[in-house]
Amino acid sequence: MANSFLMRLFELPTWQLTVLLTVVLPTAIFLCFYFYNTPTVLTDRRRWHLPPGPRGLPFFGNFFDLAYPETIREKCLHWQKKYGDVFYTKIGGADYVWLSSPKAVKDLMDKKSAIYSSRPPVPLAGDTVSAGRRQLFMPYGPRYRVVRKISHALLNITQSTGYRPVQNLESKQLLFDLLHDPEHFYDHNRRYSASVIITITYGQRISNWDNELARSVYKVVNNMQNYASPGAWMVDTFPSLQVFPEWMFGNWRTFGRKCHEHDAPIYLGLWNSLRKEVEDGKAKDCFCKEFMESDPEKLGMDTLQCAYQCGGLVEAGSETTSAALNSFLLFAVLNPEVVRKGQEEVDRVVGKDRYPSWEDEEELPYIRAIIKELLRIRPANKVGMQHCTVEDDWYEGMFIPKGATVMLNWWGIQYDENRWSSPYDFKPERYLGYDLPAASYINISDPNKRDHVAYGAGRRVCPGVHVAENSLFLNISRILWAFDIGKKTNAGSGARQEPNEEMVPGWLCIPGPFECEITVRDQDRMKIIEEMWREAEKEL
Numbered sequence: 001m002a003n004s005f006l007m008r009l010f011e012l013p014t015w016q017l018t019v020l021l022t023v024v025l026p027t028a029i030f031l032c033f034y035f036y037n038t039p040t041v042l043t044d045r046r047r048w049h050l051p052p053g054p055r056g057l058p059f060f061g062n063f064f065d066l067a068y069p070e071t072i073r074e075k076c077l078h079w080q081k082k083y084g085d086v087f088y089t090k091i092g093g094a095d096y097v098w099l100s101s102p103k104a105v106k107d108l109m110d111k112k113s114a115i116y117s118s119r120p121p122v123p124l125a126g127d128t129v130s131a132g133r134r135q136l137f138m139p140y141g142p143r144y145r146v147v148r149k150i151s152h153a154l155l156n157i158t159q160s161t162g163y164r165p166v167q168n169l170e171s172k173q174l175l176f177d178l179l180h181d182p183e184h185f186y187d188h189n190r191r192y193s194a195s196v197i198i199t200i201t202y203g204q205r206i207s208n209w210d211n212e213l214a215r216s217v218y219k220v221v222n223n224m225q226n227y228a229s230p231g232a233w234m235v236d237t238f239p240s241l242q243v244f245p246e247w248m249f250g251n252w253r254t255f256g257r258k259c260h261e262h263d264a265p266i267y268l269g270l271w272n273s274l275r276k277e278v279e280d281g282k283a284k285d286c287f288c289k290e291f292m293e294s295d296p297e298k299l300g301m302d303t304l305q306c307a308y309q310c311g312g313l314v315e316a317g318s319e320t321t322s323a324a325l326n327s328f329l330l331f332a333v334l335n336p337e338v339v340r341k342g343q344e345e346v347d348r349v350v351g352k353d354r355y356p357s358w359e360d361e362e363e364l365p366y367i368r369a370i371i372k373e374l375l376r377i378r379p380a381n382k383v384g385m386q387h388c389t390v391e392d393d394w395y396e397g398m399f400i401p402k403g404a405t406v407m408l409n410w411w412g413i414q415y416d417e418n419r420w421s422s423p424y425d426f427k428p429e430r431y432l433g434y435d436l437p438a439a440s441y442i443n444i445s446d447p448n449k450r451d452h453v454a455y456g457a458g459r460r461v462c463p464g465v466h467v468a469e470n471s472l473f474l475n476i477s478r479i480l481w482a483f484d485i486g487k488k489t490n491a492g493s494g495a496r497q498e499p500n501e502e503m504v505p506g507w508l509c510i511p512g513p514f515e516c517e518i519t520v521r522d523q524d525r526m527k528i529i530e531e532m533w534r535e536a537e538k539e540l
């Protein structure tokens, strides 16, 4: 029978056969594939109760709305206004539920963290680029719990207090570098951030930005810019597509392997050279040495996993911190009033004869407010944070399916006009009275009292929050104590130049290159900076 069908098929006129093979057959395969992989109201009636949201295109859903990271935040704000605090979009076959109020985040990501703490499957970002070893993309499960425990052991509040001398030292170099080479402020902030986290993990200082290791770590993060955003790669949006030949979807596997081949040797190189130093008895005391000696194999971790565990912490702690410090300088240039008020506070509390230190933090509410405002106006990425459900759930009459990507929509939450007046303006004053550290607001019982959600939520919340906040406080208070920050003066015309406010294209919120003028406030402060760095250098 099959034979006679095939014979009849080949008896068709050529044009009919061509249409059949090039149009009808692929369309039929695509439809079968789509309906097999994508639940609809026909297969699951609970889907009538999905949260409200914009109608997307057939098959693609809202893919084209969300494929470009630069415009997602405006779209999300618009949809939040139109559809409310919990809304739904679809990208290809994947469900996306956007949590756009602190209450929804508390109710779901915090209170139901057992269900809401996974990550969506990402064949490119997670399986190929990261070989399934990167904590940030790991689905929730036994392996994730092991790596999370290790990062917590490194970064918990008690351990983080112990890293203050490292931050203090690096901050002194930062001031010295800004004093003598203010034009390269962008790289000085990057050096500071990389040096702190590489010292903590591997016991290696980065004394100069012209350092291969630091640059390669930043290159790893820059690669991430090109693949981590939802919609960036079709296969991460619609993971079942991985069964098709990769050329149909931008040669994603080849691209992913290239990224892995770039990243893995850096992390393995760090890990293996530490192993050699440990064997030779020459390794400095550091977290990774302790971790290596604790016999991670018994936790089921192979060498690549160990290397990614430590390297992943380095990457997570570098660009996030330096982007925040560089954003601070950008907003300082744009808001001279903020600089003036910050300097006034630091001068009143600290005076001009010494530089700020940890002990001053409680007395510097305006500086603390600047940090919160910075993370409100520029959270870590342009999209929001992706969690994923591991069970079906219901929330206020709405159905949230298992496997849905649940977005912490920080643009919606932190730019909500009902809560933050003039949300596009940089106004630290709005945070006066928010006296707790960000880590304490993460656990606050009344969600509407939370300062911001820039460190994430639930069991995935940023484990580096204490280290990050310590870095931001120390450096921002010291920079304001030491320097005036203003627009660059054009050498020819003498006119003040507006700084570039654009962000680097891609997933993360990294300020693009911009110019500013950083000048020491007076000779006395200059002497103090010189002196403190001379003293610090003796300790090295």
Ligand code: HEM
Residues within 6 Å of the ligand: 135, 136, 137, 148, 151, 155, 197, 312, 313, 316, 317, 318, 320, 321, 324, 375, 379, 380, 385, 386, 408, 454, 455, 456, 457, 458, 459, 460, 461, 462, 463, 464, 465, 467, 468
């Ligand atoms: C201003 C600086 C920082 C910001 C704004 C920030 C923000 C975030 C956010 C939003 C997440 C995802 C949370 C979620 O999924 O709900 C995250 C994850 C993470 N952060 Fe940070 N972070 C910063 C600095 C750091 C530092 C300094 C470290 C380490 C020293 C670090 C280590 C990590 C790690 C390991 C993860 C992955 C957590 C997981 O998936 O289990 N971060 N961070």
